[in-house]
Amino acid sequence: MSKLRIVSLTIGLGALFADIGLSYAAGSNEPIQPLVAAKPRDVRLVELGKQLFFDPRLSKSGFISCNSCHNLSMGGSDNLKTSVGHNWHQGPINSPTVLNSSMNLAQFWDGRAPDLKAQAGGPIANPGEMAFTHELAVSVLQSIPGYVAEFKTAFGSDKVNIDEVTSAIAAFEETLVTPDSRFDKWLKGDKKALNKEELDGYTLFKDSGCTACHNGSAVGGNSYQKLGVVEPYKTTNTAQGRFAVTGIDADRFYFKVPTLRNVELTYPYFHDGEAATLKDAVNTMARIQLGKQFTDDENRKVVAFLKTLTGKQPSFKLPLLPPSSDSTPRPQPFDNPPK
Amino acid sequence: MSKLRIVSLTIGLGALFADIGLSYAAGSNEPIQPLVAAKPRDVRLVELGKQLFFDPRLSKSGFISCNSCHNLSMGGSDNLKTSVGHNWHQGPINSPTVLNSSMNLAQFWDGRAPDLKAQAGGPIANPGEMAFTHELAVSVLQSIPGYVAEFKTAFGSDKVNIDEVTSAIAAFEETLVTPDSRFDKWLKGDKKALNKEELDGYTLFKDSGCTACHNGSAVGGNSYQKLGVVEPYKTTNTAQGRFAVTGIDADRFYFKVPTLRNVELTYPYFHDGEAATLKDAVNTMARIQLGKQFTDDENRKVVAFLKTLTGKQPSFKLPLLPPSSDSTPRPQPFDNPPK
Numbered sequence: 302m303s304k305l306r307i308v309s310l311t312i313g314l315g316a317l318f319a320d321i322g323l324s325y326a327a328g329s330n331e332p333i334q335p336l337v338a339a340k341p342r343d344v345r346l347v348e349l350g351k352q353l354f355f356d357p358r359l360s361k362s363g364f365i366s367c368n369s370c371h372n373l374s375m376g377g378s379d380n381l382k383t384s385v386g387h388n389w390h391q392g393p394i395n396s397p398t399v400l401n402s403s404m405n406l407a408q409f410w411d412g413r414a415p416d417l418k419a420q421a422g423g424p425i426a427n428p429g430e431m432a433f434t435h436e437l438a439v440s441v442l443q444s445i446p447g448y449v450a451e452f453k454t455a456f457g458s459d460k461v462n463i464d465e466v467t468s469a470i471a472a473f474e475e476t477l478v479t480p481d482s483r484f485d486k487w488l489k490g491d492k493k494a495l496n497k498e499e500l501d502g503y504t505l506f507k508d509s510g511c512t513a514c515h516n517g518s519a520v521g522g523n524s525y526q527k528l529g530v531v532e533p534y535k536t537t538n539t540a541q542g543r544f545a546v547t548g549i550d551a552d553r554f555y556f557k558v559p560t561l562r563n564v565e566l567t568y569p570y571f572h573d574g575e576a577a578t579l580k581d582a583v584n585t586m587a588r589i590q591l592g593k594q595f596t597d598d599e600n601r602k603v604v605a606f607l608k609t610l611t612g613k614q615p616s617f618k619l620p621l622l623p624p625s626s627d628s629t630p631r632p633q634p635f636d637n638p639p640k
Numbered sequence: 641m642s643k644l645r646i647v648s649l650t651i652g653l654g655a656l657f658a659d660i661g662l663s664y665a666a667g668s669n670e671p672i673q674p675l676v677a678a679k680p681r682d683v684r685l686v687e688l689g690k691q692l693f694f695d696p697r698l699s700k701s702g703f704i705s706c707n708s709c710h711n712l713s714m715g716g717s718d719n720l721k722t723s724v725g726h727n728w729h730q731g732p733i734n735s736p737t738v739l740n741s742s743m744n745l746a747q748f749w750d751g752r753a754p755d756l757k758a759q760a761g762g763p764i765a766n767p768g769e770m771a772f773t774h775e776l777a778v779s780v781l782q783s784i785p786g787y788v789a790e791f792k793t794a795f796g797s798d799k800v801n802i803d804e805v806t807s808a809i810a811a812f813e814e815t816l817v818t819p820d821s822r823f824d825k826w827l828k829g830d831k832k833a834l835n836k837e838e839l840d841g842y843t844l845f846k847d848s849g850c851t852a853c854h855n856g857s858a859v860g861g862n863s864y865q866k867l868g869v870v871e872p873y874k875t876t877n878t879a880q881g882r883f884a885v886t887g888i889d890a891d892r893f894y895f896k897v898p899t900l901r902n903v904e905l906t907y908p909y910f911h912d913g914e915a916a917t918l919k920d921a922v923n924t925m926a927r928i929q930l931g932k933q934f935t936d937d938e939n940r941k942v943v944a945f946l947k948t949l950t951g952k953q954p955s956f957k958l959p960l961l962p963p964s965s966d967s968t969p970r971p972q973p974f975d976n977p978p979k
Contacts, residue, residue, distance in 0.1 A: 355713050362720075363719060381973055616957055619956060624904055625907065
């Protein structure tokens with residue numbers, strides 16, 4: 302309930318700013334705040350988590366890693382409508398970006414994981430994603446001397462457990478914050494950081510009510526909202542949103558509002574990935590959430606503003622993974638032996 | 641024919657060194673030469689090639705990149721018996737490492753591509769690998785403004801073609817050389833770089849005849865040899881080696897000798913990936929190629945030597961890929977629309 306109150310308050314403030322003509326005023330009263338770069342808690346833990354994030358040996362096949370669907374070369378997403386999983390399983394929902402995901406009020410579109418650590422265990426054991434088990438993933442890591450040494454350094458024990466695995470992955474993911482977008486520079490006072498079209502787009506974004514849901518430093522991620530407030534959203538996707546977690550009928554089609562940070566990179570859009578372009582996504586959102594029809598000119602301005610939200614992408618060396626040992630359980634990509 | 645003569649000569653020299661007790665003498669007379677670090681021809685071309693190597697948009701699905709099967713976090717291989725391709729197709733043969741592949745006399749196990757540039761086009765268009773076409777790959781790249789600018793810088797034209805794509809990938813791959821292994825340090829005169837067990841292993845490696853095929857700076861990759869010289873190799877894999885290229889019956893089961901550089905990282909072994917460990921691979925090779933049965937102690941020594949061939953792995957920042965535009969053809973991972 303307190304979340305809902307905060308959202309209502311933000312809507313109220315947004316409307317107020319629009320009323321008194323503060324749309325262009327950069328400062329602490331904006332509904333969007335600048336991103337603050339992550340300060341890694343523990344560098345060795347982050348390095349371990351980075352390796353695990355890139356390691357396909359956390360999957361049954363030895364072929365799928367966290368980075369397969371949250372590709373850090375591509376905005377922390379896979380740029381597919383829905384993801385490819387084990388045995389080419391067609392995923393049920395669009396993979397959200399891992400960038401700035403530490404700022405989400407919860408993880409997954411339906412918020413079923415309270416935090417990144419809880420999320421990280423999900424895909425490993427999901428038969429349609431990495432199709433492994435936590436026990437097997439741990440037994441693989443335990444058999445790799447390079448990993449055992451790193452876990453010992455990070456956690457003080459020779460014995461690897463899944464809690465440590467997901468903690469390390471979450472610690473890495475917490476570093477995936479993308480500050481210094483052009484919009485952040487503008488927010489911090491650099492008035493030349495945005496051009497007129499982009500500023501007009503931001504005004505439209507606020508005045509149209511987009512900031513009711515897309516606000517805060519992540520420009521979203523901090524509330525659940527109904528998809529299709531004014532007009533139902535038509536989709537063949539069967540996801541029911543929060544209802545799957547709460548079982549409450551009123552929660553049907555409530556989804557976590559996605560962050561719009563780096564939205565230029567995280568196409569396609571919506572939980573079903575059915576909006577291929579920002580143009581499509583903006584028009585659909587305006588229509589079904591706000592009952593508005595943007596002109597082509599207005600749409601172009603809003604899209605121009607959204608592209609100013611692309612921040613500094615995580616920059617790090619491709620991790621090298623410690624080799625398996627003779628006793629490491631081998632991946633099982635195929636049910637039948639190779640012919 | 642000249643290749644075969646060189647191999648014969650090397651066998652002769654190896655036997656000579658063993659006879660006159662020079663096994664431990666580091667120097668230019670060794671059958672293995674130190675790796676020389678790559679000097680990139682054109683840094684911008686290499687950077688473009690790196691992006692393309694990591695870009696899954698060169699596949700029909702948008703899910704498979706060169707790095708999927710030649711994973712630079714894992715010795716330039718996928719560490720699977722045979723690879724996973726489009727629609728989870730089970731690959732027919734083990735993915736060879738891309739590390740030091742510029743030193744191979746030709747590419748693929750059967751040498752059907754004369755060089756890296758010719759190789760790079762293969763998987764893109766192979767229905768069981770990336771399942772795309774060269775035309776579609778080019779049309780995707782042509783639609784991405786970030787790529788068009790880079791191709792223009794590298795090749796001087798706004799018009800992308802497949803020849804440029806494979807040239808750039810090959811230019812990147814040529815940089816994937818792994819110098820400074822402990823064995824290289826020993827070859828260059830650092831007598832403490834190897835311990836006694838490893839040196840004993842190297843002597844066994846030479847005296848047993850392994851260097852007849854595994855020689856040169858890549859410790860292999862420079863000849864085709866019959867698998868199963870003394871005893872037939874038993875496998876359910878149907879690959880026929882050079883025969884597939886030449887159609888000559890005598891070429892059946894002749895394969896390109898793989899490099900042993902970084903062999904610690906490139907498990908499993910052989911064209912069918914059926915040797916899970918170096919121990920297995922060494923014993924099988926000794927038996928079927930040389931008619932030898934290593935004792936456990938001898939095997940351990942040879943394996944210890946082989947692990948000294950792990951060099952400095954390529955170290956670079958994970959590339960960031962330019963985003964698709966509204967006109968970029970979208971990936972088609974699934975034949976049916978998402979449910």
